Amino acid sequence: MTVDVSYSTDEMMSVAAARRLHGGSRCFVGIGLPSTAANLARATHAPDLVLVYESGTLGAKPGRLPLSIGDGVLADTADSVVTVPEIFNYWLQPGRIDVGFLGAAQIDRFANINTTVVGRYHKPTVRLPGAGGAPEIAASCGEVVVVVRQSPRTFVERVDFVTSIGYGAGPGDRERLGLRGAGPTAVITELGVLQPDLDSRELVLTHLHPGVTVKQAQAATGWPLAVAADLQRSDPPTEHELVVLRRLQASQAEEAE
Amino acid sequence: MAEIVSLSEAVRQLVRDGDTVALEGFTHLIPVAAGQEIIRQGRLDLTLVRMTPDIVYDQLIGAGCARKLVFSWGGNPGVGSLHRFRDAVEHAWPRPLAIEEHSHAGMANRYVAGASGLPFAVLRGYRGTDLVEHTATIREITCPFTGEVLAAVPAINPDVTIVHAQQADHDGNVQMWGITGVQNEAVLAARSSLVTVEEVVERLEPRPGAVVLPSWSITNVAVVPGGAHPSYAHGYSDRDNAYYRHWDAISRDRAEFGRWLDGIRSGHATTAGV
Numbered sequence: 001m002t003v004d005v006s007y008s009t010d011e012m013m014s015v016a017a018a019r020r021l022h023g024g025s026r027c028f029v030g031i032g033l034p035s036t037a038a039n040l041a042r043a044t045h046a047p048d049l050v051l052v053y054e055s056g057t058l059g060a061k062p063g064r065l066p067l068s069i070g071d072g073v074l075a076d077t078a079d080s081v082v083t084v085p086e087i088f089n090y091w092l093q094p095g096r097i098d099v100g101f102l103g104a105a106q107i108d109r110f111a112n113i114n115t116t117v118v119g120r121y122h123k124p125t126v127r128l129p130g131a132g133g134a135p136e137i138a139a140s141c142g143e144v145v146v147v148v149r150q151s152p153r154t155f156v157e158r159v160d161f162v163t164s165i166g167y168g169a170g171p172g173d174r175e176r177l178g179l180r181g182a183g184p185t186a187v188i189t190e191l192g193v194l195q196p197d198l199d200s201r202e203l204v205l206t207h208l209h210p211g212v213t214v215k216q217a218q219a220a221t222g223w224p225l226a227v228a229a230d231l232q233r234s235d236p237p238t239e240h241e242l243v244v245l246r247r248l249q250a251s252q253a254e255e256a257e
Numbered sequence: 258m259a260e261i262v263s264l265s266e267a268v269r270q271l272v273r274d275g276d277t278v279a280l281e282g283f284t285h286l287i288p289v290a291a292g293q294e295i296i297r298q299g300r301l302d303l304t305l306v307r308m309t310p311d312i313v314y315d316q317l318i319g320a321g322c323a324r325k326l327v328f329s330w331g332g333n334p335g336v337g338s339l340h341r342f343r344d345a346v347e348h349a350w351p352r353p354l355a356i357e358e359h360s361h362a363g364m365a366n367r368y369v370a371g372a373s374g375l376p377f378a379v380l381r382g383y384r385g386t387d388l389v390e391h392t393a394t395i396r397e398i399t400c401p402f403t404g405e406v407l408a409a410v411p412a413i414n415p416d417v418t419i420v421h422a423q424q425a426d427h428d429g430n431v432q433m434w435g436i437t438g439v440q441n442e443a444v445l446a447a448r449s450s451l452v453t454v455e456e457v458v459e460r461l462e463p464r465p466g467a468v469v470l471p472s473w474s475i476t477n478v479a480v481v482p483g484g485a486h487p488s489y490a491h492g493y494s495d496r497d498n499a500y501y502r503h504w505d506a507i508s509r510d511r512a513e514f515g516r517w518l519d520g521i522r523s524g525h526a527t528t529a530g531v
Contacts, residue, residue, distance in 0.1 A: 031335065054361060055283050055436045067498050068334035070284020072491055075435045081466050084283055084308070084439040085369050088362040093381050116358075121391050127346045129332030129339075131360040132309075136382045165385035177384045178406065256335075256498045 003239050009190035010149075012209045014040055014245055015237040017101075017147045017188040025098040026050040028137050031069045033147040034101035036248065037188075039065055043244045052097060054133040056082040064251035088133065092140050095180055100141030102134055104148045106159045109202050109223045110173075111166025111184035113138065113146065114159035121161060131163050138164035143185040150189035152222040167201035191217045192234065194225075202226065209234045259429030259452070259475040264484075267451045267477040268294045272303075275324075276416040279306040279447065280313055283438025284334060285491060288421040288453050289313045290484035293521050296320045306415055308364045308439060312487065312504050315339040316521075318354060319514050325355040327413070329364045336501050340508040350511070358392050363410045367394075368439050370412035371446025382408045418447035421485045422470075423492060424461060425454045429472035432461045435491030437468045444470060453481040455493045 007015075017037030021027060023046040029038045031053075039062065042049045051060045055070040059079030066074050075081050082091070091097065105128050106114035115134060119125035138144050144166075148154060166184045167173055174183050187194040193207035204226040205217050210233065218225045237245075262270070272278060272295055280288050292313040295303075299322075305314055306327040311334065317323055319341030331342050345354035359367070366378035379398060389395050398409040420440040422433035431452045433440065444450045452475055461469065482493075487500035507517050 055285070055438070057436070067496070068284050070334070070436050070438075072285070072435065072489060072496065075285075075491065081436060083437055083441065083468075084361065085365040085442060088365050089369075089380070093362070116387070121387070124347060127331075127338075127343045130328065130330050130358055131386070131388060132330035133361040135360045135386045135388065136362040136380075139384060140381065162385065162387045168385055173385070179384060180381075256502075 003243055005239055005242065007237050007242055009209070011237060011242060011245060012234070013147065013149070013188055013190040015241045016193060016209065016234055017145065018044065018241070020145050020186055020188065021046050021049055021099065023048045026052060026096065027099045027101055028052045028054070028092060028097045028141055030102045030134070031066070032103050034103055036065060037147055038101055039248055040241070040245050043248065044241055052087070052091065054084070054087055056084055056087045058082060058091065064255055065248050067252065067256060088136060092136055095140060095142070097140070098142040100137035100144040100181070102137060102144060102146050102164065104146055104154070106154055106156050107146060107148060107187060108156050108159045110168060110170060111146065111187065111196060111203055112159050112162045112168065113164040113166065114161045116161040116163045118160055134164040138166070138183070139179045139181060141181045143182045146184055146187045148187065148189060150191050150217070150220040152220060155220065156222040167196060171199065171201050191220060197226070204228050205231065207232045207234050210236045259472045259478045261425070261429055261457070261478045261480070264291060264294050264453060264479040264481050265298070267479045268298055271417045271449050271451055271476060272298070272300050273416070274300055275302045277304040277306060279413070279415040279418040279443050281307060281418065281420050281438060281440050281443040282485065282488065283308065283436055285436040285438065285489060286421045286433060286440070286485050287311055287313050287488035288419045288484060289486060289488065290481045291419045291421070291451065291453050292317055296322060296518070296521055297524060306413055308361055309334070310339060310342055312501065315341040315504070315508055318342050318345050319351070319508065320518055321351040323354060325357065327357040327359070329359045329361045333501055333505060335498065336505050340505070341514060344511070357394060358388060359395070359410065360388065363395065363408070365439050365442070367410050367413040368442035368446050370410070371414045372442040375412060377409050377411045379407050379409055384408070413446055415443070415447040417449045417451065418443045419451045419453070420444060421453045421481070421490065423455050423490055424458050425452065425478045426458060426461050429475060429478045430461060431470040431475060431478065432464070432467050434464045434467040441468045441470065445474065449476040451477045451479060453479050453484040455482050455484070455490050456480065
């Protein structure tokens, strides 16, 4: 069988996000893009990655992508299924989870995440779903990785509403608030990777995916995006990564019918 | 002891205008049929409590049954927006909807406090988020032992909690399994409760990870096979993912939703009628 090794920007994003996850780490997974990437990691280079979903499924090993965080395939394949109070109180809160994998509707230069409203809270232009598990995932996981498509509407100077805190208004804010996790360490998009500068905590461009220019990444960002001195180029998806990703997505589409 | 009655009788007995009502079920075992019976009986001014409003509350909100929503994530899982919820918040249609918004961790702990007979719960949460500014039921509390500043959230004690489960026995003991979410806490936090079940069996077989609610902890049981559709009942039915997408089309348009609502009120249509 020949594989089409040309790939979409979304495929590159999922592959780049998956590569951030390492075997043996325990990952709290949000649905959508984060779930795609986490399952891709488990099906390729990180078979012993522990997937945790907020529905209470610890160590889920789905053979296809789940359609929701409460998909039956998660319960069927989990090491243990616990209640919702238990997943948050006993597993997330004490710091048992290494990586929180989140999406975002808006994200700002200090990696604060908004999934609540666009516009003012009491008179929103767009009412978004809200917090879900994200505020405590962002606070208590060892680190946070965000997977989100990049545009000036999404990458804003300041989020309209801080649903889940990144670095607040800058250096020292997480420490002042007593947050235990390190906060966002990478934001993966279809264009590249942004990471917080160690001093300013501002997100800067550290990786560009193949074929993408700095100018494109800056045009897709709502603040003047700084570029890391050692800007790197992501490796393109391997044939194996593409085959597995497409198999996962095909199985999800089939299930959705 | 729980009384086994019909769904319409149970809702008539337990749900009053102005009540605080929790219909729980975390993606799995959502008591959708009971929600539709509340619509059919025309209940008004309800305070609806639920972590994930889902289709079941989109229907109740669009039907104008709710005055207020207490929640933590209001989307159509895997699809997108809950359009009736958004229309109520963004345009006050069909009536204004007050909201009280939390995180999942906060809501789960509010139920735990309610079930425990405590006035509030403590958690390490909400720090640095704008929810603190907009939600009066999030406060700070200082640990008397360590001095750590933590979040405090008040107990939820619904007038009635409704959940769906796989099985009851003839005595009204109930068993549910698979993803059991926050249902145990939501039932024990409530002043009265209704459990709709897939079936009544002679004997509840012990199952790993199951939640068993003794008959004396429940007010009413009603047999409603398929009562969780379009969500699912582990071991009985699969999630109807196509219906979640179909609901997007029904709920997006007020007139289309109105036709769906006419069907529910006349008692001829259910979610299964796709």
